[in-house]
Amino acid sequence: MSSPTPPALSAETLAALRADFPILNQEIRPGVPLTYLDNGATSQKPAAVIDAMSHYYEHMNANVHRGVHAFAERATAAYEGARQKVADLIGAGDAQEIIYVRNTTEAINLVARTWGDATLHTGDVVISTEMEHHANIVPWQMMAERTGVTVKYIPITETGLLDMGEYRKLLAEGNVKLVAVAHVSNVLGTINPVKEIIKLAHEAGALALIDGAQSVPGMPVNVRDLDADFYAFSAHKMLGPTGIGVLYGKYDLLEKMPPYNGGGSMISKVTLTGTKYAHAPQKFEAGTPAIAEAVGLGAAVDYLTKIGLANVIEHEKALISYAMERLSEVIGLTTYGPSVEERSGLVSFTLKGVHAHDLAQGLDAAGVAVRAGHHCAMPLHDKLGVAATLRASFYVYNTMEEVDTLINAIESTRRYFA
Numbered sequence: 001m002s003s004p005t006p007p008a009l010s011a012e013t014l015a016a017l018r019a020d021f022p023i024l025n026q027e028i029r030p031g032v033p034l035t036y037l038d039n040g041a042t043s044q045k046p047a048a049v050i051d052a053m054s055h056y057y058e059h060m061n062a063n064v065h066r067g068v069h070a071f072a073e074r075a076t077a078a079y080e081g082a083r084q085k086v087a088d089l090i091g092a093g094d095a096q097e098i099i100y101v102r103n104t105t106e107a108i109n110l111v112a113r114t115w116g117d118a119t120l121h122t123g124d125v126v127i128s129t130e131m132e133h134h135a136n137i138v139p140w141q142m143m144a145e146r147t148g149v150t151v152k153y154i155p156i157t158e159t160g161l162l163d164m165g166e167y168r169k170l171l172a173e174g175n176v177k178l179v180a181v182a183h184v185s186n187v188l189g190t191i192n193p194v195k196e197i198i199k200l201a202h203e204a205g206a207l208a209l210i211d212g213a214q215s216v217p218g219m220p221v222n223v224r225d226l227d228a229d230f231y232a233f234s235a236h237k238m239l240g241p242t243g244i245g246v247l248y249g250k251y252d253l254l255e256k257m258p259p260y261n262g263g264g265s266m267i268s269k270v271t272l273t274g275t276k277y278a279h280a281p282q283k284f285e286a287g288t289p290a291i292a293e294a295v296g297l298g299a300a301v302d303y304l305t306k307i308g309l310a311n312v313i314e315h316e317k318a319l320i321s322y323a324m325e326r327l328s329e330v331i332g333l334t335t336y337g338p339s340v341e342e343r344s345g346l347v348s349f350t351l352k353g354v355h356a357h358d359l360a361q362g363l364d365a366a367g368v369a370v371r372a373g374h375h376c377a378m379p380l381h382d383k384l385g386v387a388a389t390l391r392a393s394f395y396v397y398n399t400m401e402e403v404d405t406l407i408n409a410i411e412s413t414r415r416y417f418a
C-alpha cells in the first residue's frame with residue numbers, strides 16, 4: 001500500500017522540518033534508521049532550541065532577577081521574554097499568570113499543596129477521571145489524605161470517551177470544589193470536551209484544572225476561551241527541554257494562594273520574625289530557576305508558532321487516520337480509544353498472543369521507538385482489562401512512510417511469534 005500525502009505540510013516542508021532535528025537523521029544500528037514514535041513520552045528538539053540554550057550559556061549566563069550587571073539583565077530579559085511567549089501561545093491574559101515549574105506533575109502538585117491544602121476540608125469533593133495519567137490522580141489522593149476530601153472519578157464509555165451523563169450526576173451529588181481532567185488522554189488519545197467540562201464545573205461552583213501535557217504540544221489552546229482556572233503542561237513534550245513546565249493560573253486565584261516552596265526570590269520582605277511574599281508568579285518560584293530551560297522553551301514556542309499549531313494538529317490527524325486504517329488490517333490487533341475524529345495523534349494497541357514488551361522489542365529491532373506498559377495510567381488499563389499496551393505517538397516531524405515502517409515491523413513481529 002502506498003502512503004497518502006499529508007495535507008497540512010507539503011513533502012518539501014516536512015523534509016526541511018525534519019532536517020531541523022539533528023537526532024532524527026541517524027541510524028539506530030547500522031542500516032536501521034530511527035523511526036521515532038514515542039512523542040507522547042517526550043518529543044525531539046530542533047536545532048533552534050538546542051542552539052538557543054547553548055547561546056544563552058555562551059553569551060549571557062547569569063542568575064536572574066538579582067544582579068545589576070549586563071549579563072544578569074540579559075538573562076532576566078530572556079527568561080521573562082520566554083514567559084511572555086508562553087502566555088501568548090496559550091492566550092493567557094498576562095505573563096504574570098505563567099508559573100515556571102519542572103513539569104506537568106509539579107504544576108498539579110503545586111495546586112494540590114497550595115490551593116488545595118489551604119481551601120479544602122472533609123466533605124469537599126474533587127472530581128478526576130478514569131483516563132488520567134497518575135500525575136492527575138496521585139496528587140489528589142495525597143491531598144485527600146491531608147485534608148479529608150473525597151476524590152471521585154468520571155467513568156469512560158466503551159469507546160473511550162468521558163461519560164458526560166455520569167459527570168453531571170457526580171456534580172449533582174454536591175460539594176464539588178475542583179474538577180481535574182486531561183485535555184487529551186495519553187493512552188486513548190481522546191480529545192476531551194474541556195470547554196463544556198469547565199462550564200459545568202463552574203455552574204456547580206467548582207474550579208477546573210486541565211492537564212494539558214498532551215494537548216499544548218499538538219493543537220491550538222486558548223486558556224481564556226476555555227475559561228480554565230488552572231492549566232498545566234511540560235516543555236519537553238512540545239520540542240522544548242526537560243526540567244521546565246508551566247502552570248497557568250487565573251491571576252486573582254494565584255494571588256490568593258499561599259506559596260509553594262519558601263526561600264530566595266519568592267519574597268518581598270524577610271525579617272527574623274516573618275516574611276511578606278512576592279506577587280505571583282515569583283511567589284511560586286523560590287530559588288534559582290531553570291533559566292536556560294526557559295530560554296529553550298521560548299525557542300520551542302517560536303518554532304511551533306512558525307509552523308502553526310493548526311497545521312500541527314492537521315498533520316497529526318492525517319498520520320493517525322492512516323495509522324488507524326493500517327492497524328485495522330493487522331490480524332489479532334486491538335486498538336483502544338475513540339474514532340479518529342475524537343482523538344489526537346496517538347494510538348495504543350495490543351496484539352493477540354504477543355506481550356506488549358515483546359512487541360516493542362520487535363519494533364525496536366526495526367528501529368521503531370514506541371512505548372510499552374501502562375503509560376502511568378494503571379487505573380485506565382485496569383478498566384480496559386489489559387496489563388500493558390503499546391503506544392505509537394506521532395508528532396509534527398513524522399511521515400506517512402514511518403507509519404508504513406511501523407506496520408511492517410508489527411507484521412514481522414507477529415509472524416515471528418505465530
Ligand SMILES: Cc1ncc(COP(=O)(O)O)c(C=O)c1O
Pocket residue numbers: 040041103104105106133135136182184185186211213214234
Ligand atoms: C496526560 C499527561 N499528564 C501528565 C504527564 C506528566 O508529565 P511530566 O512527566 O512531564 O510531568 C504526562 C506525561 O506523559 C501525560 O501524558
